[in-house]
Amino acid sequence: MSDSSSTATLVAILRAEIARLVPGDRLPSSRDLTGRHGVSPVTVSRAFALLAAEGAVVTRPGSGTYVAPRRTRAGIDVPDTSWQAVALAGRNLDLGDADGPSGGLPDGVIAMAGGYLHESLQPTRALGAALARAARRPNAWDRAPTAGLAPLRAIFARLAGSTVSPEDVLVTGGGQGALSMVFRAIAAPGSPILVESPTYPGALAAARAAGLRPVPVPMDDDGTRPDLLADAFAMTGARLLYCQPTFHNPTGTVLAPARRREVVDVARAAGAFLVEDDFARHLGHGGPVPRALVADDRDGTVIHLTSLTKPASPSLRIGAVIARGPVMRRLQGMRLVEDFFIARPLQEAAIELVSTPAWDRHLRALSTALRERCTALAEALAREVPDWTISRLPAGGLHLWVQLPPGAADSATADAARAYGVALNSGSRFFPSEPPSTWLRLGFAAAAGPAELAEGARRLKVAAGADR
Incomplete structure (x- = not known):
């Protein structure tokens, strides 16, 4: 019998014995167990270590191994996971909540x-119809291309502006995942990232999870201040700027027309990427929506993020990254490492949805x-x-x-x-x-x-x- 199977067998035997005991009872010694079950002292040591990691036993050097106190929640045994505090030490992500509660609110709130x-604001009927049509498409359940379905990439390219081609588009699973992927693809842990102040908390969470240091750049009524942006690049050596030029979250600010080109020029002069989070392009209140920064970018300075989630439904996790040059190849490589591709039925449903008059x-x-x-x-x-x-x-x-x-x-x-x-x-x-x-x-x-x-x-x- 192999060492691993001997250990698993002994762990199962000891679990059954622990179930019959009460917290504080002493388990048989290593010598007793080796003699009783014909296993080596190493196997006994491994079994006790596994049970201790589960919180089932407590080992007291020089005294023995004892049944651990049973923590209960609603009558169900809860293992002691306090050991994980030591295993996770050294990386405090402090992510908080990206954008509000993840679950539903209590009744009446x-x-x-x-x-x-x-x-009531979601296109529920159109979404249902689109998903039903998508499921009937030929090859709807086949593997999707890494970059996304060609028709969907063409749709996102057209929304971004006439200078963007489908080859510049990578379909993503919504905006938040794209944000995290872009940050990790561009900047090494410990690097600074410039962000508007205030800014979207989900961006701060994604930056910190990637090990980046958010550095604030003040705003005024016209958006990001280009003069202070240039100073921030010079002082920090940052190679990454995250901004929301259109209907900024949380302030609602729109970057002034005179500043839109200037902000891109400042980033280019610093040899930095500008990540344009265009989450609100479909959330205008009736007036004109400014042209995306990426539409006028010719040399790959701007990386554009967009999504169908906000104007449709939280569960339509379909978005896109638009980028040019080596950074796009890097992003496609990260897609292959992380999840290969975005689920094809959801991509097909997105195509069906946005291609109809509804x-x-x-x-x-x-x-x-x-x-x-x-x-x-x-x-x-x-x-x-x-x-x-x-x-x-x-x-x-x-x-x-x-x-x-x-x-x-x-x-x-x-x-x-x-x-x-x-x-x-x-x-x-x-x-x-x-x-x-x-x-x-x-x-x-x-x-x-x-x-x-x-x-x-x-x-x-x-x-x-x-x-x-």
Whole structure:
């Protein structure tokens, strides 16, 4: 019998014996077990080590091995995983929550947190029909190309601008995964990454998970300040900038036309990549949407990220990276290492969805609904909490960026709001370093409608009073 099978057999025997004992009971000694089961002392040592790692036993040098205390949760034995604190030491990711709660909210809580559409705003019927048609396509369940299906790559290229070709597109599993992949592909652990301040918390989480150091670049009403951006590149030697030029999360800012070319030029002069997160291109409120930075980029400075998730459904995890040159080959190589390809049925469903008139109708209806909700929430806040200052009424996106009055703490306000049945995001998590003042991000797309947003504002008035 091999050593591994002997160890597994002994572990099974000891588990059965442990089940009959109570915490604190002593197990047979190594000598007893070697004689009783005809195994070597090494096999006994390995078996005890495995059981200790599971939390089933505790070994006391010079005394023996004992049944460990049983931790229970709802009547179910829970192993002791405290040993993992030692095994994981040295890498504290501190990821937090990328963009709001991952699960559903309790009944009665009004959703002003997170970054997804309420079910009533999602094209549910069109999605179902698209998925049904996709499943009937020839070869729908075959392996997809690493870069993505050609028709879907062509769609993303056309959305980005006439200068982008399908060969510049890599289909991804949504925007967040693409963000993480791009950061890890470009910058080595320990490197600086320049980010707007404030910025999307999911980008900060992805950067820190990749071992990068986020360095803030201040913004004003026209977006990223090119002068301070150039200073940040010079001081840090960074080779990577992450920004959201269109309907910035959380502020709603649109990078001014005069600055759009200048920001790209500053990055190019520094020999750096500019990662353009274009998550909100389909979330405009009815006005013109600026041309993507990548559309005017000729030398591969801009890496463009986009996704169908935000304007459609949280579960339509389909996005794209647009890049040119060696960096695209590197990204394709990472795709092969990580997951080979994006599930073909989902890609086929995305093609079906965006190729029908129903998609255009959905985007027009969504634009109107977002504008109405944005206005409704802004008016309700002005009425109920007039000392809260809305930074701007955004022309796109899903959120209002609200400054609290002096002396108010964002975390305490968020906790008080939750106690009164409103979930929102405290502003400090959007800053890569100390925030200059106190902010909240309030979403208007995840609630059921304008009436619920008005009720949320009334609850916030009570919560704000209780917090004082």
